[in-house]
Amino acid sequence: MLESWNDGETKTAILEFVRAVTTPGDSFVPPAERIATFDNDGTLWCEKPNYVQADFLTRRLNQMADDDPTRRTRQPWKALYDRDHTRLAQLLTRASDLTASIGDVFAGITTEAFEEKVRAFFDTAVHPVLGVPYVQLAYVPMLELLDLLRAHDFHVFICSGGGRDFIRVISEEAFGIPRDRVIGSAGTVEYRDGDVYRTKGLELPIAEGPGKPVHIWRHTGRKPLFACGNSNGDQEMLEISAFSLLIHHDDAEREFAYDDGAEKALAEAAELGWTVASMRRDFARVF
Amino acid sequence: MLESWNDGETKTAILEFVRAVTTPGDSFVPPAERIATFDNDGTLWCEKPNYVQADFLTRRLNQMADDDPTRRTRQPWKALYDRDHTRLAQLLTRASDLTASIGDVFAGITTEAFEEKVRAFFDTAVHPVLGVPYVQLAYVPMLELLDLLRAHDFHVFICSGGGRDFIRVISEEAFGIPRDRVIGSAGTVEYRDGDVYRTKGLELPIAEGPGKPVHIWRHTGRKPLFACGNSNGDQEMLEISAFSLLIHHDDAEREFAYDDGAEKALAEAAELGWTVASMRRDFARVF
16 A cells, blocks of 8 residues: 555655544544545646646637637637736636636536546647656556545545536546535536537636535535645545545656645644645655 | 335346446446436435435524524524424525525534434434434335445435535435535535634535536536436436436325326436436335
């Protein structure tokens, strides 16, 4: 177990916690209550230089602008056309902007039609730096951690600030996690004419920050026993978990080194004694 | 398998469908796609003379009126005090009335505190006619059907128009269904001060009628392969399922005989060729 983790405090802390809650005694937790939740981007797979879903979205936005060039005068197409990456990132990640900016990008089609578009993306797209298909971007040590938890009767969920229905298309293939165990932000859907259609809205709150415990509760009826994230958006999920693991991206050679967007989480980890996994120190291999 | 089902067309249709989708061949469906969804009230357990949750709610409302008798001049306490059962039923089941009438009945407390109240109810309440604890009100043939599906690698979910967080407290005990496989209508929650609190809102749409396919999609990312219900509120769920089973309450001796609220579903079943289980004819035993 955890063959791709180097021996050390982090690996020991994980193994010791799993042993404690699965061995008869004071710390024992029944299998039904063994909920584990993992953030996706930057936790289970690479999120740099861009979120995988951002690549998917910008391709779709470019296609829409090609179909109707007048769109380039409006957001979010304007930011994309102007190569204003800062503004574009805002438009694609802030809940307040998301519905207005991309609400109708995939609205009005069936959930199956959306799935086909996602599948077509994953069948062809490759990571712009590493040059491999995105579904191969899962961190091997994290896959081993998922296996370890499942082998100890944990119910393992993804809880992503990104798009639930996007990730579900490849969650089984990339992480061995079935669709019904993927929690995340999502567009609204409706039932009509015998089918399920995407609509323009966004399920609120989005599954980021304080929205993560809300989505986890809705989906599982429990708080996590084990949670793992890598950014400020994971803080609240880590706060309500019994064991909290924060992935630190500090390996510029084998992946990317950045604390941007994780400063608060790293500070809280130090303050509350969460376990921090250094990718440089703790991962024997990355991909 | 299905020992408490009498031999006949219904039992044969169920067994034949399960065999077809789990045996290599043209009809085979991979385990990941074997989603089964069951309505709860009137499908998995008895819903007469009242919904189990209605008993829970009226006890709470009576308690609140005892604590503050001025509440009896306002709804829903007034209807309860006046014994106006028709109005009370409206107030407790219509989505448009629910938030206004009971939004603050359990708001402001943690999800754990709510669970304790539900647990206390189930520990003491008994069915007003049958005289047994509510958790013993599951229909034995239905429990066997759940077992049959699980034994064939189906992912078995409850999808209830009633309260998700209410049912989850006893879903494992009463039906062998873990909390994260209970889908249903629910009050909103929020994260604050390190815990998850109930708030006054209602997650929309409620998981009834066209809301069922929406909730099932949100939770599982799929349409059901097998669905089972008993009322008009289950029609849309049965429409999107490959195999659709409608429970018909026609056994006045062993349970209750009523078509009220199921007229449209029974008509659609006849029209579309859904399988209808007659409790009188197909159930060798009920409880």
